[in-house]
Amino acid sequence: MSEKLIPPLLLIGCGKMGGAMLEGWLERGVEQVVVVEPYAPATEAFAGRVTVCDSIEAVPAGFAPAVVILATKPQQAEAALPGCKRFATAGALMVSIMAGKTVDGITAALGGDARVVRAMPNTPAAVRQGFTCCFAGPGVSEAEKGLADSLLSSVGEVAWVEEEGLIDAVTAVSGGGPAYVFLLAEVLEQAAVSQGLPPDLARRMARRTVSGSGALLAASELDAAQLRINVTSPKGTTERALNVLMAPDAWPKLMQEAIAAATARSRELAG
Ligand SMILES: NC(=O)C1=CN([C@@H]2O[C@H](COP(=O)(O)OP(=O)(O)OC[C@H]3O[C@@H](n4cnc5c(N)ncnc54)[C@H](OP(=O)(O)O)[C@@H]3O)[C@@H](O)[C@H]2O)C=CC1
Numbered sequence: 001m002s003e004k005l006i007p008p009l010l011l012i013g014c015g016k017m018g019g020a021m022l023e024g025w026l027e028r029g030v031e032q033v034v035v036v037e038p039y040a041p042a043t044e045a046f047a048g049r050v051t052v053c054d055s056i057e058a059v060p061a062g063f064a065p066a067v068v069i070l071a072t073k074p075q076q077a078e079a080a081l082p083g084c085k086r087f088a089t090a091g092a093l094m095v096s097i098m099a100g101k102t103v104d105g106i107t108a109a110l111g112g113d114a115r116v117v118r119a120m121p122n123t124p125a126a127v128r129q130g131f132t133c134c135f136a137g138p139g140v141s142e143a144e145k146g147l148a149d150s151l152l153s154s155v156g157e158v159a160w161v162e163e164e165g166l167i168d169a170v171t172a173v174s175g176g177g178p179a180y181v182f183l184l185a186e187v188l189e190q191a192a193v194s195q196g197l198p199p200d201l202a203r204r205m206a207r208r209t210v211s212g213s214g215a216l217l218a219a220s221e222l223d224a225a226q227l228r229i230n231v232t233s234p235k236g237t238t239e240r241a242l243n244v245l246m247a248p249d250a251w252p253k254l255m256q257e258a259i260a261a262a263t264a265r266s267r268e269l270a271g
């Protein structure tokens with residue numbers, strides 16, 4: 001059975017994250033998309049597939065999006081939001097993916113009566129393998145929550161939280177999470193080269209090891225810990241490596257510190 005098309009969307013900011021989601025939505029099938037993006041190279045990959053405007057004023061008169069996705073940098077919100085008021089007033093659901101920016105702040109900038117969902121996606125949305133965690137602001141109806149859920153589910157898994165403050169930790173964990181995984185691929189490749197492996201082979205094996213492990217994790221019902229144990233032969237080679245990585249001051253502690261730092265930064269960005 002074919003899936004229903006996604007209703008008309010207005011995307012404000014088509015950078016790394018907006019572009020990743022757009023790629024997923026286009027693959028899934030969307031009625032119409034208008035993109036507002038002043039930086040022309042950002043939309044080159046979408047030429048002929050969406051309507052691109054270099055400013056909010058250039059959006060075709062009469063275009064009535066069901067959802068407006070606010071995807072500029074948080075620092076650009078103040079300049080971008082006033083132009084979006086008219087769509088909020090006309091009844092569009094506003095979905096912000098901006099780190100740190102609170103529902104109250106966004107609603108105030110949109111004129112007070114906007115219905116805002118704050119969402120935190122991640123870039124695997126480009127291949128419809130994303131994870132988005134959402135918070136529904138005041139006045140968002142069940143039907144609108146359903147609309148946001150179906151839009152975001154079309155590019156991956158979706159979860160909702162009842163407490164807005166949790167989105168700061170979500171931003172640190174799953175919003176930024178792909179960067180930590182890609183860093184793992186980078187440092188694994190570097191370590192492979194340092195053991196004498198040819199650079200091309202090191203790159204291939206690091207990429208495939210990370211992506212293959214992700215695919216196994218996705219396909220398996222086992223905990224990550226059990227999948228790790230399954231690799232770790234008693235008194236074998238992996239055990240020696242994990243003794244280094246899992247030492248009290250190593251990965252577990254560093255990850256706690258990294259996530260705490262990112263969560264704190266998300267809170268700072270609210271201002
Ligand atoms: N990157 C990620 O993995 C994730 C990002 N996010 C959030 O998504 C948002 C976008 O991040 P990211 O895609 O990385 O950032 P980018 O800088 O790549 O994208 C933002 C884009 O918006 C453009 N822009 C600036 N002003 C306006 C305007 N007034 N109207 C329309 N577009 C405008 C920017 O142009 P220019 O470059 O010329 O300023 C830029 O191309 C951020 O708020 C971030 O917190 C959330 C989850 C994950």
Ligand SMILES: O=C(O)[C@@H]1CCC=N1
Pocket residue numbers: 099171172175176
């Ligand atoms: O780094 C950032 O601020 C954004 C939010 C989560 C991922 N990228």
